[in-house]
Amino acid sequence: MKILVCVTSVPDTTTKITFTDNNTKLSKAGVTFITGPYDDYALARAVELKEKLGASVTVLNVGGVDAEPVIRKCLAIGADDAIRVNAEPRDAFFVAEQIAAIAKENKYDLILMGRESIDFNGGQVHGIVGEMLGIPSISPVMLLDIDGDTVKITREIEGGKEELEAKLPLVLGCQEPIAEWKIPNMRGIMTARTKPLKVVEPTGTDVLTDVSGYELPPARGAVKMIKAEDAETLIQLLRTEAKII
Amino acid sequence: MSVLIFAEVENGKLKRSSQESIFYGAKVAGMMGTSATVIVAGQSDNSSLAEAGKYGASKVLHATDARLNEPNGMAYATVVAAAARQEGASVIVLAKSSLADAMTARLAGKLKAGLAANVIELPDLSNGFRVKSSIYTGKAFAYNDLKADTKILAIKKNTIAVEETDAAATVESFTPALNDGDFAVTVKNVVKATGDILLPEADLVVSAGRGLKGPENWGIVEDLAKALGAATACSKPVSDLDWRPHHEHVGQTGIKVSPNLYIAAGISGAIQHLAGVNSSKVIVVINKDPEAPFFKSADYGIVGDVFDVLPRLTKAAQAL
Numbered sequence: 001m002k003i004l005v006c007v008t009s010v011p012d013t014t015t016k017i018t019f020t021d022n023n024t025k026l027s028k029a030g031v032t033f034i035t036g037p038y039d040d041y042a043l044a045r046a047v048e049l050k051e052k053l054g055a056s057v058t059v060l061n062v063g064g065v066d067a068e069p070v071i072r073k074c075l076a077i078g079a080d081d082a083i084r085v086n087a088e089p090r091d092a093f094f095v096a097e098q099i100a101a102i103a104k105e106n107k108y109d110l111i112l113m114g115r116e117s118i119d120f121n122g123g124q125v126h127g128i129v130g131e132m133l134g135i136p137s138i139s140p141v142m143l144l145d146i147d148g149d150t151v152k153i154t155r156e157i158e159g160g161k162e163e164l165e166a167k168l169p170l171v172l173g174c175q176e177p178i179a180e181w182k183i184p185n186m187r188g189i190m191t192a193r194t195k196p197l198k199v200v201e202p203t204g205t206d207v208l209t210d211v212s213g214y215e216l217p218p219a220r221g222a223v224k225m226i227k228a229e230d231a232e233t234l235i236q237l238l239r240t241e242a243k244i245i
Numbered sequence: 246m247s248v249l250i251f252a253e254v255e256n257g258k259l260k261r262s263s264q265e266s267i268f269y270g271a272k273v274a275g276m277m278g279t280s281a282t283v284i285v286a287g288q289s290d291n292s293s294l295a296e297a298g299k300y301g302a303s304k305v306l307h308a309t310d311a312r313l314n315e316p317n318g319m320a321y322a323t324v325v326a327a328a329a330r331q332e333g334a335s336v337i338v339l340a341k342s343s344l345a346d347a348m349t350a351r352l353a354g355k356l357k358a359g360l361a362a363n364v365i366e367l368p369d370l371s372n373g374f375r376v377k378s379s380i381y382t383g384k385a386f387a388y389n390d391l392k393a394d395t396k397i398l399a400i401k402k403n404t405i406a407v408e409e410t411d412a413a414a415t416v417e418s419f420t421p422a423l424n425d426g427d428f429a430v431t432v433k434n435v436v437k438a439t440g441d442i443l444l445p446e447a448d449l450v451v452s453a454g455r456g457l458k459g460p461e462n463w464g465i466v467e468d469l470a471k472a473l474g475a476a477t478a479c480s481k482p483v484s485d486l487d488w489r490p491h492h493e494h495v496g497q498t499g500i501k502v503s504p505n506l507y508i509a510a511g512i513s514g515a516i517q518h519l520a521g522v523n524s525s526k527v528i529v530v531i532n533k534d535p536e537a538p539f540f541k542s543a544d545y546g547i548v549g550d551v552f553d554v555l556p557r558l559t560k561a562a563q564a565l
Contacts, residue, residue: 011381013497013498013516013517013520014516014517016384016516017381017384017385019385037497037498038498091359091360092350092353092360092362093353093354093357093358093359093360096354118381118382118497118498119380119381120362120380120387121362121363121379121380121381121382121501122360122362122363123346123350123362124346124349124350124353124360124362125350126350127318127346127347127349127350127351127353127354128350128351128353128354129354130319130350130351130354131322131350131351131353131354131355132354134426136319136426136429136430137318137319137347137350137351138347138430139346139347140343142491155343156343156491156492157343157344157435157437157492158342158343158443158444158445158446158492159437159438159441159443159444159492160435160436160437160438160492161435161436161437161492162432162434162435162436163432163433163434163435163436164430164431164432164433165430165431165433166429166430166431167429175498176491176498177491206357206393207392208357208358208359208360208391208392208393209359209360209361209389209390209391209392209393210389210390210392211387211388211389211390212375212388212389212390213387213388214380214385214386214387214388215377215385215386215387215388216384216385216386217383217384217385217386217523217524220528220542220543220544221544223530223540223541223543223544223545223546224544224545224546225540225545225546225547225548226545226546226547227547228547228548228549228550228553228554231547231549231553231554231557231558231561232557232558232560232561234529234545234547234558234561235558235561235562235565236561237545238506238527238529238545239565242506242526242527242544242545244448244449244505244506244526244527245449245473245506245562245565
């Protein structure tokens with residue numbers, strides 16, 4: 001079985017986001033970049049499936065050379081090789097186009113990625129890839145098991161979950177609790193240095209969307225403190241002052 | 246050129262979030278000098294669907310093929326793409342949901358559309374087509390210029406205040422060709438909480454964290470939620486400990502909510518939790534620790550014991 005895991009390199013979840021260049025660029029000063037937390041779940045499940053069923057795991061990133069530490073970490077966790085498409089990830093369609101081009105060439109049985117990237121939170125890439133390849137896409141996937149050629153999947157929906165069955169090939173957007181995050185061990189880190197990382201140039205030139213600028217949310221007003229012994233006042237304030245109940 | 250809105254029905258009625266997307270879509274149609282058409286798939290009746298008129302739509306296309314009675318993102322994308330072609334839609338509007346998310350991506354792929362997710366305002370048409378969206382899980386906003394011929398806007402809850410009129414929309418049956426490939430995934434079972442207010446749709450949310458000390462204490466959270474007509478939610482540690490189901494987990498790696506009211510009891514307010522809730526209109530924080538970081542992001546705060554404060558709030562809410 002051939003598994004492709006698509007990963008993003010994104011600011012750590014604790015990052016205080018700021019912008020530079022007249023609010024047109026993310027300020028990267030002091031920001032730690034990590035593998036997208038949802039992508040980490042996808043990778044962890046791919047490595048588990050490799051150990052259980054036997055599979056090759058390829059990691060794919062669409063990004064600049066500064067994404068390579070994240071890619072090496074994925075190799076250290078257990079992926080066999082990696083491909084970096086040398087381009088800034090412009091929008092979901094562009095990223096999906098790159099993934100689909102590589103998937104058409106290499107015919108993967110399973111394409112896994114996070115349910116969404118935690119920078120733009122679009123949650124669209126898996127579906128667009130599925131459409132481009134003409135295969136089913138499912139997200140957000142909480143459980144994934146493969147039994148012969150039947151794939152059993154649990155997908156989260158509002159207020160519950162759906163249990164699904166499908167056949168390979170599939171594109172899946174993953175989230176917890178599909179697997180426990182894996183931490184690379186020393187042996188993994190050593191072998192990751194020599195695992196193949198291929199750099200390819202992007203395809204497709206259509207510009208469907210373009211970000212013209214960024215903005216930070218306005219600060220909230222000062223908090224109004226209510227004494228615990230007057231807690232009931234809160235309900236009155238929510239009705240008369242905030243007018244929301 | 247027209248605006249098409251993908252609406253969802255639940256028990257045959259237009260969902261709350263779809264009422265908002267229809268109203269938003271009709272506003273965009275007004276700005277563009279065109280009309281708003283709604284596309285619905287699945288079981289419903291004409292009088293329920295005609296209610297789309299109340300929110301500004303002039304016409305509803307109803308895809309009635311029995312195979313569409315089960316929600317199916319891939320098949321619905323085929324239906325919406327066919328409706329968009331028939332209507333010559335240049336803008337497609339929908340409200341984010343687990344079904345709409347699955348549908349939208351496939352649709353964007355089919356139509357090669359310019360897509361903006363988590364849209365939080367009406368577009369600015371003064372210079373092209375610009376929309377503001379929430380990014381970095383609510384920590385920032387982006388201004389997106391949509392340049393493709395077809396544009397898709399996935400709007401976040403509470404993007405626009407919905408107003409109703411007495412108008413009714415005309416309802417037409419719609420029978421596009423379906424793809425067998427869209428039905429390749431079989432739904433074996435659906436497990437869904439019944440009778441509760443669903444978190445992503447809720448206007449009011451009561452959420453609690455580790456300060457509740459254990460799942461056996463959730464009764465006081467549920468009581469307050471019931472008294473207010475709110476949904477319940479929880480922090481990530483609570484979901485990780487299996488005190489509450491994952492679909493109640495709010496935060497950076499869980500559900501992102503934007504209700505009118507978010508009450509956080511016994512949650513300290515880590516930046517990852519704030520990210521999932523900071524677009525709520527009003528935030529109330531109840532914590533016994535006056536140094537809890539959440540107070541800095543709150544509109545109202547009570548320093549106190551949740552086991553004392555929550556039942557008293559419940560009583561006060563019941564007395565309203």
